[in-house]
Amino acid sequence: MKRKMAALLLCAALTASLAACGDTTGKEAEASASASVSSASVSESSEEAADSSSAEGSADEFSADPLQEDPESTYAKLLSVPVTEEEYHVEDCITLGDYKGIRLTKQIPEVTDEMVEEELRSLATTEAVDKVEKGDTVNIDYVGTMDGKAFDGGTAEGQTLEIGSGLFIEGFEEGLIGAKTGDVVELNLTFPENYYEELAGKDVLFTVTVNSITRPAKQDDAWVKEYTSGSFDTVEAYKGSLRERLEKEQEENADSVLRQNVWSAVQDASEYHQLPVGYYNEGVEAYEANYAAAAQQNGFEDVDAYIESLKDYGVTKETYEQQKDQYARFMAGSTVLLDALAEAEGLDEEDEGYQEHLKELEEMYGMDEAGLVEMSSEHNVYLYCMTQLVIDRLLADAEVTTETIPAQG
Numbered sequence: 001m002k003r004k005m006a007a008l009l010l011c012a013a014l015t016a017s018l019a020a021c022g023d024t025t026g027k028e029a030e031a032s033a034s035a036s037v038s039s040a041s042v043s044e045s046s047e048e049a050a051d052s053s054s055a056e057g058s059a060d061e062f063s064a065d066p067l068q069e070d071p072e073s074t075y076a077k078l079l080s081v082p083v084t085e086e087e088y089h090v091e092d093c094i095t096l097g098d099y100k101g102i103r104l105t106k107q108i109p110e111v112t113d114e115m116v117e118e119e120l121r122s123l124a125t126t127e128a129v130d131k132v133e134k135g136d137t138v139n140i141d142y143v144g145t146m147d148g149k150a151f152d153g154g155t156a157e158g159q160t161l162e163i164g165s166g167l168f169i170e171g172f173e174e175g176l177i178g179a180k181t182g183d184v185v186e187l188n189l190t191f192p193e194n195y196y197e198e199l200a201g202k203d204v205l206f207t208v209t210v211n212s213i214t215r216p217a218k219q220d221d222a223w224v225k226e227y228t229s230g231s232f233d234t235v236e237a238y239k240g241s242l243r244e245r246l247e248k249e250q251e252e253n254a255d256s257v258l259r260q261n262v263w264s265a266v267q268d269a270s271e272y273h274q275l276p277v278g279y280y281n282e283g284v285e286a287y288e289a290n291y292a293a294a295a296q297q298n299g300f301e302d303v304d305a306y307i308e309s310l311k312d313y314g315v316t317k318e319t320y321e322q323q324k325d326q327y328a329r330f331m332a333g334s335t336v337l338l339d340a341l342a343e344a345e346g347l348d349e350e351d352e353g354y355q356e357h358l359k360e361l362e363e364m365y366g367m368d369e370a371g372l373v374e375m376s377s378e379h380n381v382y383l384y385c386m387t388q389l390v391i392d393r394l395l396a397d398a399e400v401t402t403e404t405i406p407a408q409g
Helices: 006-019 028-032 037-041 046-052 074-080 113-122 221-227 235-269 277-297 303-309 317-345 352-365 369-375 378-397
Strands: 103-109 126-128 137-146 149-162 184-190 203-216 399-405
Touching: 074 235, 074 317, 103 235, 113 235, 149 203, 221 235, 235 317, 235 378, 277 303, 277 317, 303 317, 317 378, 352 369, 352 378, 369 378
Parallel strands: 103 399
Antiparallel strands: 126 203, 137 149, 137 203, 184 203
16 A cells, blocks of 8 residues: 555654664565575475565565556655745645545454464464474474485575475475484475476485474463463463453554544645655655665665665665655655644644653653654654644544454455
8 A cells, every 4th residue: 555644654753763773674675585495495386485585575665656556646646746945834835625524434353263263372382292293393404315415405404394384395294293303204205396497306315303393282271371370260261361452452453544544534635736845855864864774784884785785676776766755755745734734723842632642752762852852853753743643633523433344254
């Protein structure tokens, strides 16, 4: 969904700035491309092996051509709004549409029994066992040979594998059932005909050493009591608690989407005339700073070298500049809209609601306003708190209906 919600970006500005001091995400593509060649070599097919080492997306979430997605969106329209160096007056930049009484639907996804069961399973602890059964997780070393010689990608140490997952070629996982810790198992197998050309249909021998075996602990009443340190005595009682937590999460997610939607509705109803160069340059600087931080975290001396490393994922100097412009325009448009709404509603930093959001931010990061300003900037703190306050006001004036969305399937 390339129509980015302006408030989300504004609120992210502070978070990104603070996170840059210790938790900048950076090179997503490089991380996802570091899949093990060895495990790929014994996966079910060459197609799956290719999938296991492919990046999930480019290093930037902005579309290279948003006009292809929705040419009528505010995001796309901002690309043609002129950036001006004239003295900034908000009324010269935007004409607000009708922002009171907006009709919205808050959609809360249903929490099903299956979701609760899955959440419970995800919390399962494991215990060491001595003999492999289906569903167990094994840690193994293996060496694959063909005609007595090891082949590329057929050797690994410390490989973790769930028996029955179907990740390895037919016969590999099944051949380990019944093995014990410390056993060395020889598996005479044949690669599928649709595998890599050099291995397709070939007979091979895998020599597998079983280092350890673990199995999910039985999640009964005794497990629940131990896992929750006595807070719950039965599985059913604990499931009830999990359901409440999942329902709360769904409610919070629905609230977040609602806040995005009300901002988008106001932005779509408004008309942009021009963008102030000051706000545009702030967006450019923020974009460049985020890339610079990502480059540094990933061990590159400069941004150009970092961009070059991402070329296999569609990131080039040209797309970098294009996306930087898109980001700067949308950030400028978002800030102009915020200024217009704050002025129309007579809101400022002295407003009680603003101070409440500032307090929430201080508690979130464990520091006072001075600390937040030092870590980020006074402007970013203002953007976050004022955006929250404006959205509060928009929702207070909106007509919101709530509905539960049935689970699919």
